[in-house]
Amino acid sequence: MPVEISWSGWGDPAKAAPLSETITSLLREALGVTPRDEPPVDLASIVPPPPRLDAEVLAALGKVAEVRTDAEARVRHTGGKSTPDLLRIRRGDTAHTPDAVVLPGTHEDVLAVLELATEHGFAVVPFGGGTSVVGGLAPQAPAFVALDLRRLDALLEVDETSRTATLQVGLRGPQAEALLAERGYTIGHFPQSFEWASIGGFAAARSSGQSSAGYGRFDELVVGMTVATPTGTLTMGRAQKSAAGPDLRQLVLGSEGAFGVITSLTVRIRPVPEARLYEGWSFPDFAAGTAALRRLSQDGPMPTVLRLSDETETLIGLARAGSVGKGDSGCLAIVGYEGEPEEVAARRDRTRAVLAALGGTDLGAEPGESWAHGRFAAPYLRDSLLDVGAFVETLETATFWSNIPALYDAVRAALPGHLVMCHISHVYASAASLYFTVVSGQITRDADWDAAKTAVNEAIIAAGGSISHHHGVGTEHKAAYAREIGPVGVEVLRAVKRALDPAGILNPGILVP
Amino acid sequence: MPVEISWSGWGDPAKAAPLSETITSLLREALGVTPRDEPPVDLASIVPPPPRLDAEVLAALGKVAEVRTDAEARVRHTGGKSTPDLLRIRRGDTAHTPDAVVLPGTHEDVLAVLELATEHGFAVVPFGGGTSVVGGLAPQAPAFVALDLRRLDALLEVDETSRTATLQVGLRGPQAEALLAERGYTIGHFPQSFEWASIGGFAAARSSGQSSAGYGRFDELVVGMTVATPTGTLTMGRAQKSAAGPDLRQLVLGSEGAFGVITSLTVRIRPVPEARLYEGWSFPDFAAGTAALRRLSQDGPMPTVLRLSDETETLIGLARAGSVGKGDSGCLAIVGYEGEPEEVAARRDRTRAVLAALGGTDLGAEPGESWAHGRFAAPYLRDSLLDVGAFVETLETATFWSNIPALYDAVRAALPGHLVMCHISHVYASAASLYFTVVSGQITRDADWDAAKTAVNEAIIAAGGSISHHHGVGTEHKAAYAREIGPVGVEVLRAVKRALDPAGILNPGILVP
Missing domain, CATH: 3.30.43.10 (Uridine Diphospho-n-acetylenolpyruvylglucosamine Reductase, domain 2)
Incomplete structure (x- = not known):
């Protein structure tokens, strides 16, 4: 068991x-x-x-x-x-x-x-x-x-020619990876929740993993789906890409159980990488580090893991590691490479040249290995903080690169009096995500958080951000989500909901405004 | 004018x-x-x-x-x-x-x-x-x-930091590229229809360009959209990727005017490449060439242009060029590279090593340059063929790599008595498209084609292919499309149609079964 x-x-x-x-x-x-x-x-x-x-x-x-x-x-x-x-x-x-x-x-x-x-x-x-x-x-x-859905735990098929695997959705991250590793493959999806979340949840909530720069988001890895709905079964995905109408997979991805129950997924797989290297780089400030990440995202080469902490998160991280925090500790970037050794070496060389040219200072392997070691551990730390009476919560958003500074400022301004740390967690050619951690001594009960969370949600929408980059909508983001997609978008969701779930029995109150 | x-x-x-x-x-x-x-x-x-x-x-x-x-x-x-x-x-x-x-x-x-x-x-x-x-x-x-929509022809905004441009949809391909070239940018989307199709059409029909291996499909380049519907305006895209519910952009992309009229698009742009190199490679047969394309698509490096003609298309191409066609002329692949000169050179070296290792023979630049020169000309040839009484039409599909041979055979078997040529036109890690050209002396009127086309559509669906990789559904693929997405998928489309276009005035009879 x-x-x-x-x-x-x-x-x-x-x-x-x-x-x-x-x-x-x-x-x-x-x-x-x-x-x-x-x-x-x-x-x-x-x-x-x-x-x-x-x-x-x-x-x-x-x-x-x-x-x-x-x-x-x-x-x-x-x-x-x-x-x-x-x-x-x-x-x-x-x-x-x-x-x-x-x-x-x-x-x-x-x-x-x-x-x-x-x-x-x-x-x-x-x-x-x-x-x-x-x-x-x-x-x-x-x-x-x-x-x-835990009993839906079978690996149904591995198509080595197409590099895809069909899995039932109740498999938790490590179970799915273990089944695929027996055949030499990996999905490459490692969100912070990896050890406990299910692959169905990854799809239903549009999860994005810590190696998304190299492997892609989970919604980019899904090529086929089987969905049970009150109206019947929906089977999708005859090819990775198609021009046969709208991409209905993208309507179920992110639907959070409100449209149907995903029962199996066909996902892209890759050979388990032989080489994995993670290292740390320091930038003088968040703007300089952001520019470096953007440059890599737009012109390459693209590392497998790429993230950048702001000054506060860098300082707290150093303090936790027992280092003396100094005011000029800068901003820590984690840069990781996975793949075949030769390819990794070449990509790393080219990446390092770009990082150095853009003001980065090489911190060596230690910060990278330390990050990799603790990459799934932050939620345990939250429990310990809750135990002593602190409040800690995370939230995340995404926007186009040109809007990153304004969105960063807007979120921090909406949370006065709390300790707010941030990192860029996921990068794309045109956009990036901002992941915030909020620690507070003032918020003591769940109800105290409501007003602060509402203020942040409103700040995100007003600043042009998306209400979620990889956590999803649920109930906490529903009001802001309605503002993000507008009344016509809401009508579309309601129409799909009525078509697939006419009695409204699936996750009522979630997602659909 | x-x-x-x-x-x-x-x-x-x-x-x-x-x-x-x-x-x-x-x-x-x-x-x-x-x-x-x-x-x-x-x-x-x-x-x-x-x-x-x-x-x-x-x-x-x-x-x-x-x-x-x-x-x-x-x-x-x-x-x-x-x-x-x-x-x-x-x-x-x-x-x-x-x-x-x-x-x-x-x-x-x-x-x-x-x-x-x-x-x-x-x-x-x-x-x-x-x-x-x-x-x-x-x-x-x-x-x-x-x-x-030709009067909607403005370049509304260029965001150089985010590498995006917002354009009105009536711009034809060359108009859009010319406006962006003034600023040093390109969309990189060059389908065969490039010279005459509009960018709104690229989005509405999920177009895929000849350089899709390097730049991506058009639906991957779109990050934002404004859509006029009878129910109101739908504005989408606060970031390239998000977990804020289903990706509604992917519901409008491929909707072929049945859900609304796209009026502006925000698309990814890239610097105009300094270097462009196209070359030819020959493979002993279609299977060997297919394996080489698959290897590049899965393990890299990825050229910017990658396509492979089957034996028949290769032979006809040689005959058209005036070369003496021989039975063992093999299969012609076109491999192109665009980007910064240094990066192109490095990528080309690595690609050439893979192609040679997988049985490819270097044909030098001539076949590549010849392809680039005539890349938008095939439809003119069709007119000339029609003028002398021949029938010529194209059709295309996509499937996962493991199913490519069966789908290829199924389409050819459904078109007995006609000259059928094929090339792999677009590649992905898990799948590829097959693009067929049919030439016939037996089909003389449009009505003669109906039965043949219906037989091909049925063969594609029965063989597990998607009814279209980049041409769309329209009316010609509508019956097969309904089979592809199934009755629950059809209900979803109808529900969205009712929500956005309750009176059914938008392109009635197109797409939605």
């Missing part, structure tokens, strides 16, 4: 590590962090209200899928992993607890569950890794089931 | 060139080509029926746009440039002649025309270059206007 993700925090509970007394004191002094009034409750003490599904419905569900209604299963499928989600579940809040957990074993099982839901009027929330950080698992429904 | 495209054939009438007597004899002997019974009619002799729009409606249109109802303007906006279209207009068939030609000058004019159409119940066919080869300009409507 694989380890279950922590019910009230991130990842493997065995990997949680408390903060040192030094760090805790620093948080207290610098940010006014104080321990929370109420300690977290125990899992066993949470007793959700009785399921709002009658026995007949549960029996019918039991004929087409595994069904669990015990308190532990239901609590473990409550909400996602945003900081407000964690603060709520830590105090035993069961407002978003499903009435039952349903585990289908096949695509047909999923269709049958959707049919029952349409007939009996309960909602269905597709549940992959349960790692949404945007309220993607908080449906507006009187009764709902979590449709846990 | 720019030259008007030929009303009954391709391009600039001054560039038409009759076939030599030798070629004509060869066509007669090898394919049984005989002169057509009826010679083409004159433009002046075509008298379309009176407009089916009453004076009040025409007057209302005249207040919001330029309106032309003269016979010449109407005939020049009749149908597209498929071979059946040309055969029909050559005999004076006005079944697809618009009742009026409407030329809006602004986005708001377009909205006003759509409002009048909704109110008065006439249809609107967006008309860019008029170069559809899939019946995209043959609406099912009692009365319709051609919405000629």
Whole structure:
């Protein structure tokens, strides 16, 4: 049995590590962090209200899928992993607890569950890794089931000629990679949530991985999909690219379970890289580093991993590593190369020449290796910070390169009084993403965050940014998303929703304004 | 005034060139080509029926746009440039002649025309270059206007930092490139229709250019769009990539005017390449050449232009060039490189090593230069072939690499008794396109082609191909397209159509099954 993700925090509970007394004191002094009034409750003490599904419905569900209604299963499928989600579940809040957990074993099982839901009027929330950080698992429904897809865990086909693999969606990142590694392949998609999120979730939320510069975003890796909807099955992808009408794959990618349940995905695969090199570079300031990343994104060569921390994030990172933080520590860039050794060496040489010419200082392998070592660990640190009373949350956006400085300023201005760090996490020829981490001693409960989050969302939209680069819309971004796509865009989404889910049973209240 | 495209054939009438007597004899002997019974009619002799729009409606249109109802303007906006279209207009068939030609000058004019159409119940066919080869300009409507977008011809903005340009959609390919070249930039999109098609058409039909290996397909170059719909304006694209829900740009791209009228596009631009090198390579057979293209597409390096003719197309090409065709002439690949001289040289060296290692024989620059010289000329040749009585038409599809041989065989088997040539025209990591040219002495009228085309469409769908890689759906592929996307996909399109165009006035009968 694989380890279950922590019910009230991130990842493997065995990997949680408390903060040192030094760090805790620093948080207290610098940010006014104080321990929370109420300690977290125990899992066993949470007793959700009785399921709002009658026995007949549960029996019918039991004929087409595994069904669990015990308190532990239901609590473990409550909400996602945003900081407000964690603060709520830590105090035993069961407002978003499903009435039952349903585990289908096949695509047909999923269709049958959707049919029952349409007939009996309960909602269905597709549940992959349960790692949404945007309220993607908080449906507006009187009764709902979590449709846990973990039993859909097969590697269905590897097409070595086409370099594609067809996988069922319940596979978590490491499971999918392990199955493909047996054949010598990788998807190359490694978001921070990699260890716990499912590949179906990567597609449904338009995930982007830390190696996106080299491998592409997940929505660029998907070439085919099978989707169960209340209206029937949608099968897409006869070629990587086509002119046969609109690209309907791009309508399901990012649809967050509101249009259908993705049951299998055909994705591009590549040979497992023989060489992996990550290194650190320092730039005098964020503007100089940004210019260097832009130059590589537009004129090449393109590293596999490319990210740049602003001055604050660089300084905090150095402090955490035990280095003495100085005011002129500059901005840290992580630059990584993966592939065949010879190709990697050539690409690295050319990249290094560009970075040096644009004001970069070579920091060697240590910062890169350190980043690679801790690349999936940040969410554990959040748990430790929450434990001592700090509030920490992340948010992200994207815009065209020319608008990056204005968007950066707008987000920071919308969060006065908090510690705000940022990095450019993903780059494209014409645009880039900004990923912010907010730490605060003033925000103590999930409800305190609402006003701040609303202000940031509005600032992002007003500054021309997209409301999400890779976290998705969920419920937290829904109002801002409606402003981003405008009333005509909203009508399009509603029309698709009505066509595929006429009874409105799929993830109601998520995504579609 | 720019030259008007030929009303009954391709391009600039001054560039038409009759076939030599030798070629004509060869066509007669090898394919049984005989002169057509009826010679083409004159433009002046075509008298379309009176407009089916009453004076009040025409007057209302005249207040919001330029309106032309003269016979010449109407005939020049009749149908597209498929071979059946040309055969029909050559005999004076006005079944697809618009009742009026409407030329809006602004986005708001377009909205006003759509409002009048909704109110008065006439249809609107967006008309860019008029170069559809899939019946995209043959609406099912009692009365319709051609919405000629040529007055929307401004370069609205160049964002040099983001490497994007915002252009109005009526610009033809060369106009758009000339405006950008003044600033040192290029879009890099050069389909065979480049000289006459509009950039709005490139987007609406998901065009793919001959340099797609280097620059990407047009749908990959579009990062933002403004669309006028009967429901209102849809503005999309706050970043190149985003996780803010489904990518609605990908719903309008390929929608062929059925969902709305694209009025401006923001596209990626690149510096005009300093170096351009095209060369020829020969492979012993199509399978060996295909393997080489696949290897480059998957493992790199990627040339800017990459295409491979099958044995038949290679042989015919040699015969046309005056070389003695031999049975073992192999398969010709064209490999091109564009960019900075140093980068081009390095990429070329690495590419050549791969091609040679995979059985390719270097043919030097001549075949490449010859291809580049004639890259936009094939449609003129078609006119000359039609003049002597031959039938010639092209069709194209795409599939994953592993399915390329089966799809190639299936299409050829569906066209017995005709001369069928093929090349791989576009390549991706997981897939490629097949572009077929069919020459026949047996098919003499447009109606003769219907049965053959239906058989090919069915063969493509049965063999797992996409019904179009870059020509689009129009009316000719609509039945097959419905099979490709399935009944649930059809419901999605219909729902979007109802939401954006409730009165069904936009290009009725095109795309949406």
